[in-house]
Amino acid sequence: WVLSDFEVGKPLGRGKFGHVYLAREKRSNQIVALKVLFKSQLKQSQVEHQLRREVEIQSHLRHPNILRLYGYFYDKTRVYLILEYAAKGELYKELTRCKHFSERRSATYIASLARALIYLHGKHVIHRDIKPENLLIGAQGELKIADFGWSVHTFNRRRTMCGTLDYLPPEMVEKTEHDYHVDIWSLGILCYEFLYGVPPFEAKEHSETYRRIVKVDLKFPLKPFVSPAAKDLISQMLVKNSAHRLPLHKVLEHPWIVQNAD
Numbered sequence: 484w485v486l487s488d489f490e491v492g493k494p495l496g497r498g499k500f501g502h503v504y505l506a507r508e509k510r511s512n513q514i515v516a517l518k519v520l521f522k523s524q525l526k527q528s529q530v531e532h533q534l535r536r537e538v539e540i541q542s543h544l545r546h547p548n549i550l551r552l553y554g555y556f557y558d559k560t561r562v563y564l565i566l567e568y569a570a571k572g573e574l575y576k577e578l579t580r581c582k583h584f585s586e587r588r589s590a591t592y593i594a595s596l597a598r599a600l601i602y603l604h605g606k607h608v609i610h611r612d613i614k615p616e617n618l619l620i621g622a623q624g625e626l627k628i629a630d631f632g633w634s635v636h637t638f639n640r641r642r643t644m645c646g647t648l649d650y651l652p653p654e655m656v657e658k659t660e661h662d663y664h665v666d667i668w669s670l671g672i673l674c675y676e677f678l679y680g681v682p683p684f685e686a687k688e689h690s691e692t693y694r695r696i697v698k699v700d701l702k703f704p705l706k707p708f709v710s711p712a713a714k715d716l717i718s719q720m721l722v723k724n725s726a727h728r729l730p731l732h733k734v735l736e737h738p739w740i741v742q743n744a745d
């Protein structure tokens with residue numbers, strides 16, 4: 484691929500390492516999201532090797548709820564990633580607009596994320612940044628995990644450096660070992676945030692958020708009304724001991740998911 488294969492359109496978003504543009508591949512007329520990364524910035528952040536590895540992993544992932552990486556190319560100064568275009572944009576903007584989602588919409592999203600995570604764990608890939616900022620919505624309203632953070636493999640220092648702490652599980656806050664159970668914790672946080680519009684351990688100060696996470700200080704507000712079944716599922720995922728968190732296949736069998744997910 485070369486840049487002239489594409490007709491580049493409006494910017495879709497700005498990431499830490501570069502911008503994403505709407506683009507059309509001229510021969511096929513296929514609409515894509517073209518992410519442009521500056522080599523200079525990659526070099527100074529020493530992420531070139533990590534980027535190469537993530538591109539390698541992502542290009543082999545095929546799942547309806549994981550944003551596709553179709554390919555990549557580079558020129559003298561930039562690296563270009565050819566990504567799937569998600570026609571209905573960023574999920575967190577939709578969540579902000581709606582304040583919170585219905586139980587049916589939340590359960591449908593959680594079920595598709597659980598299936599995507601089962602697929603990823605089957606490929607020994609954990610720790611996707613599954614917070615709202617990293618989720619996009621496809622043309623049919625389906626959820627797409629768009630891993631902005633390149634946190635595909637086991638270690639991922641990125642999250643603790645910047646971005647929200649709300650999604651960190653106790654074992655990460657306490658800097659102990661962590662494994663794929665972290666994704667079940669994050670799914671529980673996401674389910675809570677879909678239903679209430681805010682993450683469960685949100686606090687003004689980081690130190691207070693940390694304290695609430697390690698204590699699993701889980702409280703369910705009276706408003707908006709959320710069914711006991713939904714609270715039951717969240718309570719089985721936000722468990723301090725990672726081995727006791729509800730396994731992903733059990734999430735898909737939970738009554739709240741079975742009764743509410745499309």
Ligand SMILES: CC(C)CCNC(=O)Cn1cc(-c2ccc3c(-c4nc5ccccc5[nH]4)n[nH]c3c2)cn1
Nearest residue numbers: 495503516537538541567568569570572629630631
């Ligand atoms: C290291 C590499 C393999 C990671 C690859 N993944 C990423 O770079 C993550 N990433 C995805 C994007 C991204 C951002 C926005 C979109 C969009 C999109 N569709 C929109 C519709 C309306 C308004 C905004 C939209 N953004 N579709 N696909 C995207 C893809 C940016 N970074």
